[in-house]
Amino acid sequence: MHNDFLVSLDKQHLIHPVSNYREHEEKGVTILHSGKGAYLTDYQGKTLLDAFSGLWCVNVGYGQDSVIKAAETQLRTLPYATGYFDFGSEPAIKLAAKLVEITPSSLQHVYFTLGGSDAVDSAIRFITNYFNALGKHSKKHFISVERGYHGSSSQGAGLTALPAFHRHFDLPQPNQHRIPCPYAYRSTENTSDESLINQSVTALKNKVKELGVDQVAAFFCEPIMGSGGVIVPPKGWLKAMQLCCNELGILFVVDEVITGFGRTGPMFASLAEQVTPDLMTMAKGLTSGYAPMGAVMMSDEVYQGLLQGCGANAPVGHGYTYSAHPVSAAIALEVIRLYEEELLANGQRLGPYFEQGLQAFRSHPLVGDARCRGLLGALELVANKDLKTPFPAQLKLAERIAKSAYQHGLIFRAFADNILGFAPALCYTEEDFDLLFQRLTRILDEIMGQPEVRLAMDKAATHCQPVVNK
Ligand SMILES: Cc1ncc(COP(=O)(O)O)c(C=O)c1O
Known part of the structure; x- marks a missing residue:
């Protein structure tokens, strides 16, 4: 055409x-x-x-030929299997076990989504269900970080702290709050690593105090604020935020949708600091974009809470037709093999x-x-x-x-x-990087040469x- x-x-x-x-x-x-x-x-x-x-x-x-082959083989064998009614498929089960193996040891259970937004949305739903199941009905408030991005779902977009995602959408909701971003370049205060970390810890403690600890369910953050402008917190920030949440008795949720799967070096950014979140969201690098898939992982404690809330004939009413899709799972398994x-x-x-x-x-x-x-x-x-x-x-x-x-x-x-x-x-080579920097230099020089920019x-x-x- x-x-x-x-x-x-x-x-x-x-x-x-x-x-x-x-x-x-x-x-x-x-x-x-x-x-x-x-x-x-x-x-x-x-x-x-x-x-x-x-x-x-x-x-x-x-x-990547091997990924394409894995998808084709699965498409020919079984292009779809529901996870409802206790059905399942081999690639999805293997993938769940693989994710438990390669993520922080605190994470033991996986619910598959179609991407990052619904992984965050699922996390919010599971957390709400969990506290209600425990009888802690007042824990309804969520805290995230300025410039954080947690997708575009009806609830997740409220945790996203970027104005474009709120404008005309009646967000954030009254139970969604933010603390400042550890943004060294634009900070007025002391920007030593230690000071930036302390500022975030203090801000979270103060926010929880202001709301009341019995009112706060969870703190969500990215290890690096990606869509907010690749704001890189000091090393040790993520661990300090986890310890602060543990101390306060609120759930700590790490959103590794961008930082997962080798993006920052290790398989997950959390692993670099021995961070053990209560829940983790992921997507993107999980299938490398070859098919839609995301996941929310949770600790056994959270899972057991949800299980406790299941009455006779009362399921946890959260599900998607395409949760644990076998083709996406087969792709993810091959993609992870390539990473490893x-x-x-x-x-x-x-x-x-x-x-x-x-x-x-x-x-x-x-x-x-x-x-x-x-x-x-x-x-x-x-x-x-x-x-x-x-x-x-x-x-x-x-x-x-x-x-x-x-x-x-x-x-x-x-x-x-x-x-x-x-x-x-x-998969970049040295030559690819050289070309990137060569072209970027030309672009910046060209932009600087524009009269309006000079002005x-x-x-x-x-x-x-x-x-x-x-
Ligand atoms: C940290 C983070 N969380 C959630 C999302 C939403 O993922 P998706 O676009 O797959 O819905 C993104 C997307 O960029 C993200 O960067």
Whole structure:
């Protein structure tokens, strides 16, 4: 089908996730056609280096034959099996056991979803059910972190602490609360690791005190705030938050939808700090995006609480037709085999190379901050480096960058607040990284050469207040 015709059909019928519908109708869709390794080819035949693994998910890279084969074999054998009525399938059972083996030892039970949003939503439902089953009916409040992202479900989007997900959606709900983000670059206070950790711990304790501990059910956080701009907390932050939750007697939920499956180095970010959450959500790298699947894992204690709540003929009324889908499970098993046998090691070997390359951009006039853990990184662009002045919104810098990046054959995430997010696949080679940095240099130089951008930088040079926020 001709590109223009597809673009026109798309405008008429296809609603895109988290997009400005007006702007999308003006701009039109960019149609992707195929992928191999770290590279994508669009519908017009242009080849692009993907430095974002699709949407931080295609961790094994595109076109992995063994994954395709695993999917095909399962499709031919049994394309669907319900998990209802005590039915099941071999790949789903094996995958549940595998996940228990590779996640923190506290997690013993798995409920499969279709992605991250419904994993978070399931976690909220299970937690609510758990406390009611225990007779602790007042524990209804949830706390998350500013700039945190926990998906787009009716409840999860309220834990997501990004304004676009609340606007016109009547969120957050009255039982959803936030503490500040440990955002060193934009912090007014002492930004030593110890101080940032203490600030978060104190904020959580104060929030729980304010609400009343018998009212608070759980604290949700990501090990790194991904969609909020790849905000990397100091090492030890996640463990400190867990210990704080344990001390307060509230459930600790780690959302590893982005950070799971080798993204930050180890299989899960929680493992780097011996974190033992009560619940964990995951998706994306679980199947590397080859088929939809997510999961919520829980401790035996939480599971036993839910079990206790089952009366005679009273099931836990939570289920999806496609929970534990056998094709997704077969894909996940093969994807995990690839991580374990080669890709985790490759990602760990090249993590420092990626970090070094990213940090070198600090010398670029546009770059105020560079931050990274494993293969998850970001550059924060500012109009004045000394004062950390953001570019004015009307400049639409992110749009300019995304456009220039595409022309130069590179895909990454240009966030609206001028943070550039990177999540290269674990199959990247040194040469792929060299190309990424080469192209990124050209893009940033080109953007800096634009008269409107120069003007914004000149104006920012005359301001005198350092910009701290959020
Ligand atoms: C930390 C986190 N949680 C939840 C989600 C939602 O996942 P999904 O888009 O698969 O629904 C995302 C998606 O980016 C995420 O990054």
